[in-house]
Amino acid sequence: MLNFGRTRNQPRSTRSMPFGGLDYADPKRKGNFVGKILLAATLTALCIIMLKQSPSFNVPSKFSQHEEGVVHVLVTGGAGYIGSHAAFRLLKDSYRVTIVDNLSRGNLGAVKILQELFPEPGRLQFIYADLGDAKAVNKIFSENAFDAVIHFAAVAYVGESTLDPLKYYHNITSNTLVVLESMAAHGVKTLIYSSTCATYGEPEKMPITEDTPQVSAKFLVDCSPYLLQCVPINPYGKAKKMAEDIILDFSKNSDMAVMILRYFNVIGSDPEGRLGEAPRPELRDHGRISGACFDAARGIIPGLKVKGTDYNTPDGTCVRDYIDVNDLVDAHVKALEKAQPKKVGIYNVGTGKGRSVNEFVEACKKATRAKIKVNFEPRRPGDYAEVYSDPTKIRRELNWTARYTDLQESLSIAWRWQKAHHNGYLSSS
Ligand SMILES: NC(=O)c1ccc[n+]([C@@H]2O[C@H](COP(=O)([O-])OP(=O)(O)OC[C@H]3O[C@@H](n4cnc5c(N)ncnc54)[C@H](O)[C@@H]3O)[C@@H](O)[C@H]2O)c1
Numbered sequence: 001m002l003n004f005g006r007t008r009n010q011p012r013s014t015r016s017m018p019f020g021g022l023d024y025a026d027p028k029r030k031g032n033f034v035g036k037i038l039l040a041a042t043l044t045a046l047c048i049i050m051l052k053q054s055p056s057f058n059v060p061s062k063f064s065q066h067e068e069g070v071v072h073v074l075v076t077g078g079a080g081y082i083g084s085h086a087a088f089r090l091l092k093d094s095y096r097v098t099i100v101d102n103l104s105r106g107n108l109g110a111v112k113i114l115q116e117l118f119p120e121p122g123r124l125q126f127i128y129a130d131l132g133d134a135k136a137v138n139k140i141f142s143e144n145a146f147d148a149v150i151h152f153a154a155v156a157y158v159g160e161s162t163l164d165p166l167k168y169y170h171n172i173t174s175n176t177l178v179v180l181e182s183m184a185a186h187g188v189k190t191l192i193y194s195s196t197c198a199t200y201g202e203p204e205k206m207p208i209t210e211d212t213p214q215v216s217a218k219f220l221v222d223c224s225p226y227l228l229q230c231v232p233i234n235p236y237g238k239a240k241k242m243a244e245d246i247i248l249d250f251s252k253n254s255d256m257a258v259m260i261l262r263y264f265n266v267i268g269s270d271p272e273g274r275l276g277e278a279p280r281p282e283l284r285d286h287g288r289i290s291g292a293c294f295d296a297a298r299g300i301i302p303g304l305k306v307k308g309t310d311y312n313t314p315d316g317t318c319v320r321d322y323i324d325v326n327d328l329v330d331a332h333v334k335a336l337e338k339a340q341p342k343k344v345g346i347y348n349v350g351t352g353k354g355r356s357v358n359e360f361v362e363a364c365k366k367a368t369r370a371k372i373k374v375n376f377e378p379r380r381p382g383d384y385a386e387v388y389s390d391p392t393k394i395r396r397e398l399n400w401t402a403r404y405t406d407l408q409e410s411l412s413i414a415w416r417w418q419k420a421h422h423n424g425y426l427s428s429s
Contacts, residue, residue, distance in 0.1 A: 062122030077153030079106025109425020198237030278424030303373030350389030
């Protein structure tokens with residue numbers, strides 16, 4: 001056994017000193033010093049050998065091995081709004097979860113909360129990486145044994161996509177290709193893909209079914225010789241549609257199980273207040289209606305702007321289908337459970353009920369109990385009058401129905417989190 005006590009028992013004068021006490025040319029001391037360095041090096045080497053021989057050292061991480069009865073899901077974009085709620089639900093349902101996120105839009109705070117809730121080894125790991133880096137993604141796949149991928153990671157603002165379309169094609173379309181190639185190379189056989197109702201453009205007929213053409217009928221008449229232009233109107237929708245097409249083409253000659261979920265407008269947050277929606281402040285201008293409602297209630301913005309009151313809708317304002325994030329993640333879990341090799345399922349995830357912007361504003365006022373100033377302005381180019389889903393297919397095939405359909409209730413829950421987190425995940429006051 002190593003005698004660690006020996007140096008301690010030496011007289012005080014020969015004990016090693018702080019570095020300042022060793023700068024004299026005392027040959028005895030120098031020899032002693034060199035000896036101690038050698039001893040330290042030997043001890044370090046011995047420790048490494050002992051550690052390597054200890055049973056726990058060589059045990060591979062739980063994430064790197066498939067385990068009977070455990071489904072390991074890679075959640076891309078799991079630090080984001082929907083991804084963090086989905087990771088939470090998967091962890092509660094005993095899935096093993098790896099989150100990959102570059103934190104460009106998401107919040108490390110959300111991941112930390114999940115880590116605190118599920119600290120046991122093999123439950124949750126976070127990997128900081130950019131999905132545009134094919135080498136890094138491939139390495140992640142080679143070091144981890146995934147059973148399935150839920151691909152949420154994306155930039156996701158319609159307005160921003162019209163200003164910076166290349167960012168959208170790169171981040172959404174090309175990164176999906178990177179993920180898919182890694183899945184194929186490493187034999188990961190189940191993919192759940194986050195798509196959007198924006199892929200439908202502006203359909204002539206409501207509600208939107210999965211068979212509604214992903215082209216604008218209006219545009220089709222105008223541009224039939226140039227079919228490439230007859231795809232969904234904004235670059236965000238187009239980038240998602242292209243990603244869908246890549247997945248569908250790949251799946252034709254593969255045994256992959258694929259589910260494509262096209263979400264409508266997502267609102268709400270965890271009813272127990274652990275997670276919420278915390279977009280980057282600089283993205284406020286491009287933001288979504290629920291974010292604008294809370295910002296107006298907090299006085300961060302002067303009020304709400306309702307753009308367009310002369311649409312052909314019951315009260316003249318746009319109509320949308322608001323889906324609660326808790327229902328949405330439930331749809332993902334059902335999709336994961338029902339995914340079949342060599343099969344593709346495409347599903348709308350919405351409530352089936354359209355609500356006008358006016359209705360939303362009233363629900364927001366009641367949920368926040370704030371005096372919110374509302375300005376009515378002209379229409380915004382590119383906005384569609386009505387968008388709402390027909391959820392028959394997902395109900396029939398996945399046995400999924402939206403349960404959180406009370407707009408005010410969903411907004412009240414989200415508002416509670418917002419009120420307690422003035423700076424998003426950076427604060428809780
Ligand atoms: N929120 C909605 O209303 C809505 C509606 C339809 C579809 N969707 C889709 O749902 C998904 C999630 O949206 P969200 O609202 O949670 O957005 P979000 O911005 O909150 O989350 C996206 C996450 O992806 C990460 N990310 C982005 N690019 C990345 C990259 N290159 N590498 C690694 N991580 C990256 C971000 O950091 C962020 O954490 C997106 O695919 C979006 O298109 C959202």
